[in-house]
Amino acid sequence: MTDLPILLQNLTSIQEQALAELESVQDEAGLQAWRTAHLGRSSAVMRVFSDLGKLSKEERPQVGQNANQVKLALEGAFNLRSDELRQAALQRSLQNERLDVTLPGRAPTLGSLHPATQNLREIYRVLGDMGFQVYRARDVESDEYNFELLNIPAHHPARDMWDTFHTLTPGVLLRTHTSPGQIHAMREYAPDPVRVILPGMCYRYEQISARSEIQFNQVEMLAIDKGITFGDLKGTLNDFARRLFGDEVRTRLRPSYFPFTEPSAEMDVECFVCGGKGCPICKGSGWLEILGCGMVHPTVLKNGGYDPAVYSGFAAGMGPERIAMLRYRITDIRYFWGNDVRFLEQF
Amino acid sequence: MNVPLSWLKDYIDIDLSLEELARALTMAGLEVDSVKVIGLPLPEGERHEFKYSGLAWDREKVVVAQIDEVMPHPNADRLVLCRLNDGLQEQVVLTGAPNLYDYKGQGPLPRPIKVAYAKEGAQIYDGHQPGQVLTTLKRAKIRGVESYSMVCSEKELGISEEHEGVIFLDDDAPTGMPLADYMGDAVFEISILPNMIRNASVLGVARELAAITGKPLRLPQRRLPADGPSVVGQVSIQIQDPAMNPRFVVGLLRGASARPSPYWVQRRLRLAGMRPINSIVDATNYVMLETGQPLHAFDYDHLRQRAHGQPPTIITRAAHPGEKLTTLDGVERNLDPFTTLVCDTEGALSIAGVMGGLESEVTPQSQTILLEGASWNFINVRRTVASQRLNSEAGYRFSRGIHPALAQEAVQLCLERMAAWSGGQIAADLVDAYPAPVVDPVVELPASEVQRVLGIELSAEEVAGLLRRLEFTCTVQGDIVTAQAPAHRLDIGEGVVGRADLLEEVARLYGYNNIPAVRLSASLPRQRRNPALEGEERLRDALVRAGLREVATYRMTTPEREARALPLGAVQAETPYVRLANPIASDRTVMRRSLLASVLEVVERNSRLRPRLAFFEIGPVFLPNPEAPLPAEPVRLALALSGARHIAAWDRPEAHAMDFFDLKGILEAAFNELHLSDVRFEPTQHPSFHPGKCALVRVGERVAGVAGELHPKVAEHYDFGAAPVLAAELDVAVLLSCIPARYEIQPVPVFPPVLEDIAVVVDEDLPAEKIEAVIRAAGGKLLTDVRLFDIYRGDKLGEGKKSMAYSLTYMAPDRTLTDQEATQIRQKVIRRLDQELGAKLRS
Structure with missing residues (x-):
């Protein structure tokens, strides 16, 4: 027989003492010990729970209930603490x-595309969106495709426009422009319409100097169909320029x-x-010359297999390295094929 | 072509500013490269579309003055004192100009000398310094005589480099007039397009300007002001090939005497970029610059002498085999059989249309001048110019085509000018051989063609109106304009080509920038794939992701440079190359055959710059084809690695140097991205590579190329760092041909894998590939991954043995594998390894 009030009082002091001790716990170890x-x-x-059996039937529920409250309170306090x-x-x-x-980061071993490839891809992407598809042709070309079929007969003064590398094989040269591809493409496509990037x-x-190179990339666009006009050329080039430059x-x-x-x-x-106000890049003029273009000459159309009285078309060509030089302010064109990592790393 | 504004104004009124004029010319196809200002004010403001240079003359301080007397300097022989009137006052001016010495001590001059006079405070160029250095005139004492102003040379005023003496202006120059008003000028440097040679003259530019601005053109008079006996009978002309020489016109001036040309003539010649010689030569050059027709002056008396006192016969013909001629520049030239010559009965006199011969040149003593104006086949002249490497003003013009009508007009004009500047009597008439008269083409241009090709709607009348401004003769019938080209241009063709030529002229005069831009409305052509390009680009991306930098090298090289990539003994003497006939440098003589050699040069170039080098290039090599004139151009991939595997950081030291397996890993990663299956690396021998560290790369049955560590004997040809260089050269077409058209992916597993390691001891020379193949075959479908994670060699294993440790992954797609199943697979693997390879499980 125990004294119920004492038991209950005991539970209260158990709770008070435990909570007081919990206050002074400062770390995980102390917490676990508590x-x-x-x-x-x-x-x-x-122990109160395990001793419940020793209590009378009447005392048991009240002590049990109180003990449970104390337990819950302690658990709650524990979680809080x-x-x-x-x-x-x-x-x-x-x-x-x-x-x-501000310490430097650890550098991953990254690769990079050559700037010439990056330039070409950008142009492919822009022109590709406009329906032009890449058509590639050979580097070592015949005089016929590089000149004659393009309306540049032998000994014609227009040949002075291209300083040409010839090979030891007569009539075989290094192409001076991508325009031979016009004839290759036309002859392959005729009489279907053409819209290609060369x-x-x-x-x-x-x-070779800071301003001129013996080799350089060129990109041409060529469109042939019925009813293509100079106005189409202008519209296409305007769209192209806006996509590339703003x-x-x-x-x-x-x-x-x-x-x-x-x-x-x-x-x-x-x-x-x-923005056209004049600066050292545009040499004060406000304008940058970026491409040559025109309506395909009737002789070239004919050589490509199209009747110039029915078909018309335009061609435009540019030098991506030259455009890159303007854009990135590259002062020396020799950087492109020099492959100094200090240049390549900047793209 | 340098065109002085003052000269242009002889033929057309111009009320445009310099900037407006430059723009108008440029937008018409006469591109102005720069404007050199002579004395006039430079355009104000910051932004100019064109480049300006030059010196503005202060209107108050730089004036026309007259020297009334030249007196000796009291203390210096090389200086003189001039009594000079600048229009406001008289003063004494000190100068050292040698061309004034002659007048020293003559007392008051009967004809005062007109000069360009710069007063105190004027800004001019320093005549004694090279180039153009600005200086301001200040008061100074020179040898005891006070000096504060200057009589100027052309150099000091920025007109030319001439500083031999001071300028003697023409006598009619008004004393006191600001010099800028008297002879201020601007020179437009114009790039002449090859089809616009008609504009390589002051008149040509004026003509174009008249078409653009609509202002009337004032042509010089076209009548011969003859006052002497006729030239007819004094000379005869024989043209052997009219196709080469359509026209030959001569006139005669008797009693001329060469002297300095009037100052304004000399100035214009200099501004246009030619050197004044004397009044006879100057007249031919002046009229060439004026009209575009080159002219040639012969000493008639000399020709007559050669003809033994008879009237000479001028013969134009092709050069005889082996014929030689010494030209005006003193060079004896071997003539090509296609070259046309101007000859007399005694021999060659000049190379037609290019340069005169030394012997028949006019001299300052020549009195009777036979003046030639001819037209020549332009293709043939160009061949001669190219073959003789002989650039002349005449050759430049004739090689682009000069209309024969100009020959006669220019001869008349030149005789008139020559007589005016040299004295003499112009013989009546001209001797004109014109066996092949030009028929100026007549082209029909329907207005509908303008719409079809240019996209602008113009009536036939409007089209004709534009062409008439360019002096085309046009008639209009319904929709069709019939236009005849004017008799001063040869660039208009016939038929459909002529039509395109006219369309260009219509567009040009209408204004390119007035043609509305429209969006391409033609239907999109059938789209086609470009698998080669797509494949190359995928390969590029894969290699970049693997940490390589793409490079792009010169496609020209030398056999010697490529031989560096082979050991000395392995170089074949007779490797066929695409060889250049005209290499520009001794280190670029052939088209490359090896891409690897180029990429190794990139490694060399960067070897001291970065601890880790990893490069690749994709591009063509050029292999001569014995069967055809054009070479094969297969696309290759070359890559090269050297140095640290990864880049050091402040808390991470530099890694080991890359070895063969870095190269192989990169290749495998790239091949995986392309979904190439069945790629094998087989041991092989290649002279460029280390014999024990070289693999043939095989994709399926095809050989793609070789990969390995560079042979030490090859590496020593280059200035590489200490680390080995790993390299490969592969045929891109082979790689791309093995890309499957499509591939399927594996479902993502939903059941957990069972992981297990095994290590087996095998003979040292057993290739890893075989062990893995046996494991995979034994493991079957449930063995989903085999990864080698360690190789151990040691005493415990015994000589010639190695232990290979593999991590195996078992997995079933439809259930969780039991330990029992895993054990079964494992036992099968171990058994098969033992049976097939004698491999023992390492305990």
Whole structure:
């Protein structure tokens, strides 16, 4: 027979003492020790449970209920304290674990595409969106395709426009432009309409200097169909320029001469560096010359297998390295084939 | 072509600013490269579309003055004192100009000398310094005489480089007038397009300007102001091949005497880029610049002498085999049989249309001048110019085509100018041989063609109106314009070509920038794939992802450079190359055959720059084809690695140097991306590579190329770092041909795998490939992955043995495997390894 009030009083003091001890717990180890001491199998409150059997039937429910309340209170307090301590620990670690974020990062071993490839791909993408597909042709070409079929007969003064590398095989040369591809493509497509991009390495017999190279990429576009006009040429080039240089860029055409187009023109775009106000890149003029173009010459159409009275078309050609030089302010064209990593790494 | 504005104004009124004029010319196809200002104010403001240079003359401080007397300097022989009137006052000016010495001590000059005079404070160029250095005139004492102003040379005023003496202006120059008003000028440097040679003259540019601006053109008079006996009978002309020489016109000037040309003539010649010689030669050059027709002056008396006192016969003919001629520049030239010559009965006088002969040249003593104006086949002249490497103003023009009508007009004009500047009597008439008269083409252009090709709607009348501004003779019938080209241009063709030529002229005068831009409305052609390009680009991306930098090298090289990629003994002497006939440098003589050699040069170039080098290039090589003139151009992939596997960091030291297996891993990763199956690396021998570290790369049955560590004897040909160089050269077409058209993926597993390691001891020379093949075959479908994770060699294993440790993954697609099943597979694997390879499980 026990004294019920004493039992209940005892439970209250168990709770008070445990909570008081919990206050002073400061770490995970202390927390676990506290739990063993106050909620473990041999803790005071659990002993009350295990001793319930010794109580009278009348006392049992009330003591049990009270003990349960104490247990719940202690568990609640434990969880709360545990949370507090975890938060405090996190806070401490956040404060202590500080990096010098200005230390250099560890470099991954990255590769890169050559800038010429990047330029070509950009042009393929833009022109591809406009329905032009890449058609490639050979580097070592016949005089016939490089000149004659393009309306540049032997000894014609227009040949002075191209300083040519010849091979020891008569009539075989290094193409001076991608235009032989016009004939290759037309002869393959005729009489279907043509809309192709002609990219590739071209060669000119020129002293290598910061401004001129013996080899360079060229990209041409060629469109042949019934009813293609000079207005279409302008519209297509305007769209092309906007995609490449910005939605607001202005363009203009100046009359020019190429034997394989007529009318022929040079296209200038408003300087994308200064917006046309004049700067060192555009040499103060506000304009940058970026491509040559024109309506395909009737002789070339005929040589390609199209009747010039029925079909018309346009061609336009540009030097992607030259455009890249303007864009990235590359001062020396020799960088492109020099392959110095200090150049390549910048793209 | 350098065109002085003042000269242009002889033929057309111009009220445009310099900038407007330059733009108008440029937008008509006469591209202005730069504008050199002579004395006039430079355009103001920051932004100019064109490049300007030059010196503006202060209107107050730089004026026309007259020297009334030249007096000796009291203390210096090489200096003179000039009594000079600048229109406001008289003063004494000190100068050292040698061309004033002659007048020293003559007392007051009967005819004052007109000069360009710069006063104190004027800004001019320093005549004694090379180039153009600005200086401001200040008061100074020279040898005891005060000096504060200057009588100027052309160099000091920025007109030319001429500094031999001061300028003597023409006598009619008004004393006191600001010099800028008297002879301020601007020179437009114009690039002449090959089809616009008609504009390589001041008149030609004026003509174009008249078409653009609509202002009337003032042509010089076309009548011969003859005052002497006729030339007819004094000379005869024989043209042997009219196709080569359609026209030959001569006129005669008697009693001329060569002297300095008037100053304005000399100035214009210099501004146009030619050197004044004397009034006879200058007249031919002046009229060439004026009209575009090159002219040639012969000493008639000399020709007559050669003809033994008879009237000479001019013969134009092709050069005889072995014929030689010494030209004006003093060079004896071996003539090509296609070259046309101007000859007399005694022999060659000049190379037609290109350069005169030294012997028949006019001299300052020549009195009777036979003036030639001819037209020549332009293709033939160009061949001669190219063959003789002889550039001349005449050759430049004739090789692009000069209309025969100009020959007669220019001869008349030149005789008139020559007589005016040299004195003498112009013989009446011309002797004109014109066996092949040009028929100016007549082209029909329907207005509908303008719509079809240019996309602008113009009536036939409007089209004709534009062409008439360019002096085409046009008639209109319904929709059709019939236009005849004017008699000063040869660039208009016949038929459909002529039509295109006219369309260009219509577009040009209408203004390219006035033609509306429209979006291509033609239907999209059938789209085609380009598998070769797509494959190459995928390969590029795969290699870049594997950490390689793409390079792009010169496609020209030398056999010697490519031989560096082979050991000395392995170089074959007679490797066929695509060889250049005209290499530009001794290190670029052939088209490359080896892409690897090029990429190795890139490694060499960068060997000291970065600890890790990893490069590749994809591009063609050029293999001569004995059966055909054009070479094969197969596309190759070359890659080269050297140095650290990864880049060092502040807490991570540099990694080991890359070896064969880095190269192989990169290739395998790239091949995986292309979904190439059945790729094998087989031991092989190749002279460029280490005999024990070289593999043949086989895709299916095809050989793609070779990969390995560079042979030490090859590596020593290059300036590489210490680390080995790993390299490969592969045929891209072979790789791409093995890409499957489609591939299927495996479902993502839903049941857990069972992982297990085994190690087996095998003979040292057993290839790993075989062990893995046996494991996979034994493991069957449930063995989903086999990964080698360790190789161990040691005393415990015994000599000639190695232990290979594999991590095996078992997995079933439809259930969780039991331990029992896993054990069964394992036992089968171990048994088969033992049976087939004698491999023992390592305990």
